[in-house]
Every structure is written in structure tokens, then in C-alpha cells.
Amino acid sequence: MTKSRDAGVDAAKSVEERRGFLASVLMWSGVALGYGIGAFHFLRYLVPLGEKSRYRELFVGPVDQMEVGQSRTVRAPNGDSYVMARTAEGYRVLSDICPHLGCRVHWEPDKDRFFCPCHAGVFDPAGKATGGPPAEADQNLARLETIVRGNSVFVLIKEV
Template sequence: MPMEEHHHDLTDDVGERRGFLGAMATAMMAGGLIGGYGTFATYAGRFLYPSGGDKTSWQFLATVDQLKIGSSIPFETPVGSKVVVARQSEGSTAEDFIALSSVCPHLGCAVHWESQNNRFFCPCHNGAFDASGKATEGPPAAANQSLKRFPLMVENGLLFIKVPTESVRGTREA
């Protein structure tokens, strides 16, 4: 009889090991599924709800002394937006300068400064904007569309512009 009891104990041990290994395999499979679906959910969340972090930076433009009253310089942002920066008065603060998009909001044509008329002009449909970028004539005025304005900063005689560094879709604009 002692032999049968011993045989019975071995069968119990094998059954316990099999139960333990089955439980471990189930736990590992569940962990893998949770990890996989968790990763999928994370990427789906990033795609559907992108972070609204600040995608702008201050970029150096010129020294304050490089721009004389009435003069302007072109600038292209890291995402390809075209900007014109002009000096409007003799001071050396950000308020003495203006940075405006050089793209008409009506159809995307290039605007240029007409110093003789003290305005920005869009040749596509005779759109005109005053020195502050507000539409005054043509389709942009009818649609109340002004040129986009960019913030400027002067620090230690250096002129900086705050521009987007990433477009809405996260890719460079053409």
C-alpha cells in the first residue's frame, strides 16, 4: 500500500505543475494582449487627439540697426510660410516693427509693399491692405480678411520673430 500512496502523490504533483504552468501561460498571454492592445490604443489616441503643445519658436531676424524706417526684409518660416518684416518707426522696440504674412488670405497670391501708396497690394484681384495688414480694398476687404500678423521681440538690439515650427498636419508646408 505504501507504493500506491507514493504513486498517488506523484500524480498530484504533476497535476499541480500542469495547473501552475497553464495558469502562467494564461497570465502571460493576457499580459501580451493587454500590452498589444494598450500600445494600439496609445497610438490611436495620439492620432485621433494630437497634443496641442506649443509648436512655435523665436527665430532671429536681424539687428535693429539693419532695418531703416520704411524698409523691409523677407523671411520664410520653418514650415514654409512667407513673411515680410518692416520697420515702421525710429524706435528700437518690437512696436516699431511689423511682421505680416506676405500671402493674401483671399486666394494665396503673393502681396508686395507699395511704398508710394503706403499699402500692401495683391495683384491677383486688386486686393489692398494698409500698413498694419488690415484689408482695405478688393475681395479681402469684402471678406474682412487681413494679413496674418506674427509677434516680434527685441532683445539686446536683436530682432526676433515667433513662428510656427510645425504645420497643422505635422509636415512641412510647400
């Protein structure tokens, strides 16, 4: 009788020990997981790896509705405006705000250039300042990349 009672007590102790061990494993696993997630986010905060700028394609018009030499204004969703010109080399989409003092720039197809009338700022088709105060200060026009896909022209807009 005492032997079987001792065996029962031992079995109960063994079950309790296993439960305690399992509870400890679960608790420490949870602690490790919690600290691991916290450490991951902290390190990601310190070193933002993989954070690349994202761009969105914005449709700006069909190819067949713009002849070489024509231009039009393109408005980005954030309100910025650009002048889009079709040159012999392709489409150019540049900021229409002069980097000198902020006047509106326009495309001059006969001279193959962008021009700012305020102080005679001149920019080549790629937006590089070639004359006037912007050239002296090396202030070029901001430029958007263009993509022609089928009969559609898109520009790449940086997402904020």
C-alpha cells in the same frame, strides 16, 4: 511505496497546474496589453487630444541693423515671403502677398502703412485692410508673431 508514488504524481500535477496557470496569466496579459494599445491608438485617432500646432522660431535679423521705418523681405523655409517692417510700435512681419489678387505688398514708412500697388490696397501696420478692394472684402494680410530677444528678432513659423 504507493503513497510516495501518489505524492510524486500529485506534486507533478501541482507543478503542471501552476505552469498552466502562469501560462494563462501571461497569455491573457499579452492579449490585454495588445488590445489596450490598439484601443489607445484608435481613441487617439478619433479624438486627437493634445495635438497642438507647433511653432519654430526663425531668426530674421539683429535689432541694431534696422531703423524705424525700414523694411526687408523675410523668407520662410517653406518659400513663403513676408515683409518685415520696423514701426514706432515695434516689428511687424506680414505676408507680402496681397489677399485680393496676389500682388506684392510693400511697406510705406512715411504713411505708416502697407500698400499694394495693383489696385491701391491699403493695410495698417497690423495688416488690417483699410482701403481698396481688400478692405471692401475684409481681406487682411497674414501676420507672423515676432519675438525680440536681446539683439535678435525672431518670427514664429508654424510647422507643417
